[in-house]
Amino acid sequence: MAPIEQLLTIMATLRDPDKGCDWDNAQHFASIVPHTLEEAYEVADAIERENWSDLKDELGDLLFQIVFYSQLGREENHFDFEDVVRGICDKLIRRHPHVFGPKDAQGKPLMAPDWEGIKAKERAEKSSSVQPESVLDGVTQGLPALIRAYKLQKRCARVGFDWPTVAPVIDKVREEIEEVEQELAQTSVNQARVEEEVGDLLFAVVNLARHLGTDAEQALRRANQKFESRFRKVENHLRDNEKNIQQCQLDELESAWQAVKKANK
Template sequence: MDIHDPDPIRRLRAIMARLRDPEGGCPWDRAQTPETIVPYTLEEAYELAEAIAGGEADLIRAELGDLLFQVVFQARLGEEAGSFDLDDIASAIADKLVRRHPHVFGDAEFAHDAEREAAWESAKAHERRERDAHATLDDIPLAMPALARALKLQRRAARVGFDWDEPAAVLQKIREEIREVQTEQSRGAQPERLADEVGDVLFAVVNWARHLGVDPETALRGSNRKFERRFRSMETLATERGQRFASLSSVQLEALWSEIKRSESITH
């Protein structure tokens, strides 16, 4: 392999091989294992999501490259172990895409989206059975972000009929869970007990979002960005007025927050 290869993927694989070379490679890259680079992979995925939200093409391209490098890194580790390489990874996903899209690559025809989605889920269930994942909630990664994992758990349970009939019923469940938090709080419950009850509230909110067709992880990311934008605007506005932000009272802070919100609504 040649690090000057004109083919971008071959060049990237050659660079990765050089980084892992026992003689002249990079000590940090040589020391890594499949487990130790997982945190970096997750970090790169989050940075890509943030770049996509920002809509800057150059940044998106750069973050996609960082994430691709993580795949190439794991592929190299698999190749060294004799388990798989990048070609195996590409072949596996290509086969799966063809298999899961019989209406595109085969003769299957679906009358509507619901029928197509049912066929998709049936194909996925068949693949899980082949991997000896027999139970409904098998193979849902523990390392997923909590909101995303809650959504996946609920979707999987809904496939076998364990679900609410409508969003209104879920909203009622949220109110019930909030009352339970309030009850435990009034009893002076320990933090662990309160955490358990608050977790139930969050789980129910994820369920409500699912019934409304909203991805909770995406929604919360948006709210995080909105809060950060407004908070920074509060600090800027206070500074422009000669106020020491850290010394403002709660009433003054709330007034600033309301002012920023009003200015955004006028702008939009």
């Protein structure tokens, strides 16, 4: 039995009402979404750590999520694993006409790459006759917020709703910071308004990253890693100096932070 067939058989057995696992039998499409997201982030983490053994395991865990959804789809007569595989094969061939399409006598493709154009055509074909088509159709609600902000902005840029240079984008970031400060200066701070302005600020920062050719999600992940690494060194620095971090004043913590930064330049 091929490994993928074995995996599908294991999944079906886990979902067997009589012989299966109680936990697996209790799951449904929505209940396993958090596990899928967690597995995807663990794949990204293994890649960032360049731990290829962990990556192999994490990819297996992520594949299991796809098999799980496929089993649920088969049980409810929506689709099965073969449908999923067939669908992605068809999509990849359709979206790469320059690779899989017709060639001239010299073997050169007769069609140019048009990934976004083909995707737009697919969205138009899927769009409901009831709801008007939008350039924002298909930007998934469940994406991480930074990634979704980037995709919304990129879609709008395709129809010309975008600044042509980075200078006004930086000005917009400054404007949003000022609006946060204005809310904080109110006699009675409205937390809902503060949250709204902070959201606008984050959206503007994502736009700045996009104009600079930087992936905002990846940039923030690396900033998190850098902060974590430095803070752990601060803890070690304080331990080396026989200090308890929980008893240190802010100026001591800041001094240790600066010492770590200087040592790592």
